Amino acid sequence: MVRLIRKESITRRITRHVFLSVGAFISILPFLWLITTSLKPPNTLYSAPLLFPTHFHIENYIEAFQAAPFARYSLNSFIMSAGIVLTQTLFSAFAGYAFARIKFKFSNLLFFILLGTMMISNYAIVIPNFLTVNALGWYDTFAALIIPRAASVFAIFLFRQFFLSLPKEIEDAAKIDGCGKIRIFFQIALPLSKPVIVTSALFSFLFAWNDFLWPLIVTDSPQMRTIQLGLSVFQGRYGVRWTLLSAATVLSILPSIVAFLIAQKYFIKGIAGTGLKG
Amino acid sequence: MRNLTSKSGSLTPAFFRKEQTAAFLLLFPSILILGVFNIYPAFYSIVLSFFEWNGFSPDIPFVGIENYKTLFTNGVFYNSLLVTIIYSVVVTFGSLIIGLLVAVALDRDIKGKTLYRILYFLPVVTPTVASGVVWKYLFDPTQGIINTMLSYINIQGPAWLNDSAWALFSVSIVGIWKRIGFCMIIYLAALQGVSANLYEAARIDGATEFNILKSIKIPLLSPATLFLTITGFIDSFRIFDLVYVMTNGGPVDETDVLGLMLYRNGFEYFKLGYASSIAVGIFGILLILSFVQWKFTQGGEAY
Numbered sequence: 179m180v181r182l183i184r185k186e187s188i189t190r191r192i193t194r195h196v197f198l199s200v201g202a203f204i205s206i207l208p209f210l211w212l213i214t215t216s217l218k219p220p221n222t223l224y225s226a227p228l229l230f231p232t233h234f235h236i237e238n239y240i241e242a243f244q245a246a247p248f249a250r251y252s253l254n255s256f257i258m259s260a261g262i263v264l265t266q267t268l269f270s271a272f273a274g275y276a277f278a279r280i281k282f283k284f285s286n287l288l289f290f291i292l293l294g295t296m297m298i299s300n301y302a303i304v305i306p307n308f309l310t311v312n313a314l315g316w317y318d319t320f321a322a323l324i325i326p327r328a329a330s331v332f333a334i335f336l337f338r339q340f341f342l343s344l345p346k347e348i349e350d351a352a353k354i355d356g357c358g359k360i361r362i363f364f365q366i367a368l369p370l371s372k373p374v375i376v377t378s379a380l381f382s383f384l385f386a387w388n389d390f391l392w393p394l395i396v397t398d399s400p401q402m403r404t405i406q407l408g409l410s411v412f413q414g415r416y417g418v419r420w421t422l423l424s425a426a427t428v429l430s431i432l433p434s435i436v437a438f439l440i441a442q443k444y445f446i447k448g449i450a451g452t453g454l455k456g
Numbered sequence: 457m458r459n460l461t462s463k464s465g466s467l468t469p470a471f472f473r474k475e476q477t478a479a480f481l482l483l484f485p486s487i488l489i490l491g492v493f494n495i496y497p498a499f500y501s502i503v504l505s506f507f508e509w510n511g512f513s514p515d516i517p518f519v520g521i522e523n524y525k526t527l528f529t530n531g532v533f534y535n536s537l538l539v540t541i542i543y544s545v546v547v548t549f550g551s552l553i554i555g556l557l558v559a560v561a562l563d564r565d566i567k568g569k570t571l572y573r574i575l576y577f578l579p580v581v582t583p584t585v586a587s588g589v590v591w592k593y594l595f596d597p598t599q600g601i602i603n604t605m606l607s608y609i610n611i612q613g614p615a616w617l618n619d620s621a622w623a624l625f626s627v628s629i630v631g632i633w634k635r636i637g638f639c640m641i642i643y644l645a646a647l648q649g650v651s652a653n654l655y656e657a658a659r660i661d662g663a664t665e666f667n668i669l670k671s672i673k674i675p676l677l678s679p680a681t682l683f684l685t686i687t688g689f690i691d692s693f694r695i696f697d698l699v700y701v702m703t704n705g706g707p708v709d710e711t712d713v714l715g716l717m718l719y720r721n722g723f724e725y726f727k728l729g730y731a732s733s734i735a736v737g738i739f740g741i742l743l744i745l746s747f748v749q750w751k752f753t754q755g756g757e758a759y
Contacts, residue, residue: 198562207601211601273483273485277483280479280482297746298498299694303501306500308511331490359482430585431586438577
């Protein structure tokens with residue numbers, strides 16, 4: 179068959195790249211500025227270079243760590259994120275498997291109710307949840323930061339779609355051996371679902387690490403502050419000391435970017451998939 | 457081969473009951489958490505919106521629709537509503553249009569495709585607070601990089617966040633910047649479903665690139681556009697952290713979004729009933745918006 183798709187002319191290809199690079203440059207300009215500033219000696223803040231580092235004044239990072247307990251904030255964020263990632267992924271894999279593989283009464287109805295809860299806006303639940311957390315004595319603890327967000331309908335949806343796409347025959351052998359559904363889940367289905375585990379874990383991690391409103395409401399002491407809260411407070415207090423503030427900002431961004439870069443293939447596929455089904 | 461007959465497939469009542477137990481156990485953690493922290497609070501918010509309560513007083517008077525009356529006769533609410541709607545419209549459509557252009561430009565076997573995709577996507581995964589902190593500096597009227605760059609080409613930039621005419625727009629720029637990558641990915645995925653032969657056929661018939669974009673790509677992409685419009689509004693209506701960090705609602709109340717108004721009333725003034733009526737109001741508006749959009753596009757089935 180004759181290949182119909184013609185090669186693009188050179189001018190057109192150049193236009194394409196010029197457009198894309200200008201856009202990409204604007205897109206990462208804040209990062210360039212941020213990294214450059216975080217490495218500058220304090221007295222050269224307003225002078226060039228603005229976008230490409232020529233100084234490497236690492237002391238800013240050390241000073242930022244001394245000015246505020248960023249190590250503690252980061253640790254809190256990591257504990258909270260780990261808790262949310264583990265619970266969301268495991269519980270959602272459970273539920274996704276049940277919806278995909280077990281016939282039970284009202285299974286479809288229940289699934290649609292869960293999908294419906296995705297419509298509930300964050301604001302509609304934040305006040306009652308604050309009261310619930312208080313009543314349970316969880317205010318200013320990790321329980322408040324983790325448990326209310328231990329489930330995710332989105333992740334359940336991802337896992338359900340994945341398990342539906344697995345051929346049933348894979349499980350048949352185990353069934354003949356008399357294995358129960360839960361054993362089949364742990365021994366066969368879960369190990370096969372690595373791609374969804376990665377996607378779901380990454381979504382959970384980014385959500386948790388970047389979260390602001392809920393930690394702001396349910397924590398109080400500096401010992402419980404997450405990094406995003408710490409950064410916002412730090413900004414209020416050290417707003418004029420930009421070299422320090424930018425070093426702190428780099429630290430708060432880094433884990434998100436690293437997580438994204440490690441798993442970006444899965445991540446982009448995961449997002450594209452939800453859009454097509456939406 | 458053991459016990460194959462006694463189990464006789466999977467239809468015996470005992471086996472069936474076992475499956476039900478398994479389903480129950482697997483679903484229990486998620487259902488419990490979603491029930492307690494998602495479904496129950498949604499209803500509780502509605503109930504709370506008919507009371508006046510500060511969260512600790514034992515005395516919780518029922519006030520009927522008083523909170524709603526206050527809300528709907530309140531200039532602050534209408535200002536916040538308007539600010540939020542403007543922000544949502546600008547961010548949703550701004551990111552959608554730029555995201556579409558980027559996706560169309562990227563929808564080819566070009567060099568550096570993965571790199572471009574990553575660069576455009578980085579702002580999406582960047583924490584909102586950090587984004588706000590950085591952009592606040594970039595927008596600084598005298599020292600910020602934006603006005604510095606504008607001064608190179610002899611343009612005197614505005615005071616951005618400090619100027620009441622520009623503040624909301626400035627915050628919206630950050631919102632757009634954070635969302636372009638998401639729109640790009642969704643459009644790229646949708647474009648990959650369109651056969652390249654279709655474009656080639658159009659080109660042979662003498663269609664220009666612009667014709668192809670207008671008459672083939674945009675109509676074929678409308679399910680993706682609908683998806684991005686709805687998620688855009690839902691996401692932008694949620695805006696809180698960005699404004700909290702960048703302007704805290706100011707100058708005066710030019711960027712005082714609904715989320716900020718709710719936070720202030722709920723967690724600074726402890727007017728939980730009144731704050732709940734705001735929450736219910738936001739929820740209602742979002743439901744109506746989604747429904748109107750869905751109706752307007754016949755659920756995306758028109759295409």
